[in-house]
Amino acid sequence: MPDFVSGPPEFEKQARETALKVIASSLRKGNVVEIDGKLHVVLTATNFHPGKGTPTTQVDLRRISDGNKVSERWKTTEQVERAHVDERAYNFLYEDGEGFHFMEPESYEQVVVSPDVVGDDKVFLEDGISVFLQVHNGVVIALELPQKVTVEVVETEPVVKGQTASSSYKPAMAHNGVRIMVPPHIGVGTKVIINTADLTYVERAKS
Structure with a gap:
């Protein structure tokens, strides 16, 4: 390790x-x-x-x-x-061979986070997203995503006319590759809000 x-x-x-x-x-x-x-x-x-x-x-x-x-x-x-460690908001910049680069918006201080710390959360790291990083002596030990993010549905079953029951959710694929379950009236191209902790559907994003 x-x-x-x-x-x-x-x-x-x-x-x-x-x-x-x-x-x-x-x-x-x-x-x-x-x-x-x-x-x-x-x-x-x-x-x-x-x-x-x-x-x-x-x-x-x-x-x-x-x-x-x-x-x-x-x-x-x-x-x-x-434990309370140094936790501050950072904006994601880019990923390269060194790892994932973030910038503190007030000081412009930049830190590099290892892929081991980011883990599966990398699918949510898009340009400019704000996350909380737990830092000690310049070393990031944990990353905390926003509780909710907006994603766009790029693949799902066709909308069934007149079907609005939220109890019969259907599988869908978001633009970042995350698989989610959405209500039947949600179609391709629709932006929805999901919880990052468990990938559950929250609501349709307001345009």
């Missing part, structure tokens, strides 16, 4: 000193949490609310020190240590 994935020991100490307890259900992709003295980046966080039993939060994480992926399940109201 490349060196830029690892976090230096002093970073682990500093982050622990600024940790904040939050409930598990509030965790989002890109958050940094402490488990057994090690910092982890949240990759996915899903809340389960069974008809009977205790609501739980299933979280997939990447351990910063070695890049290994782990999973945890907590009660939704259980307290989790969320």
Whole structure:
């Protein structure tokens, strides 16, 4: 695993000193949490609310020190240590052989993010998109996308006249290659808003 994935020991100490307890259900992709003295980046966080039993939060994480992926399940109201690191908004510029380049809009400071940190989120990195980067000593350890983005449908089944029931969603392909489910009245060329965390349809984008 490349060196830029690892976090230096002093970073682990500093982050622990600024940790904040939050409930598990509030965790989002890109958050940094402490488990057994090690910092982890949240990759996915899903809340389960069974008809009977205790609501739980299933979280997939990447351990910063070695890049290994782990999973945890907590009660939704259980307290989790969320670490506060340097988090700022950056605009995406371009990708090249070095990685993904971002710029801080106020200072014009530029940073390069490794493909390991960006992961599957690269499909959403289009010119000018604003994301939050968690940075320590110039090294980006996590990326957090906007909660919602607009995509254009480039492939789906034809619109069925008179069919508007939202319960019968159909598969579609967005312009960035992401597969989503959309209502039957959504056709090719339509722009829609989706959640980046789980790729679910939110609404038709307003033109």
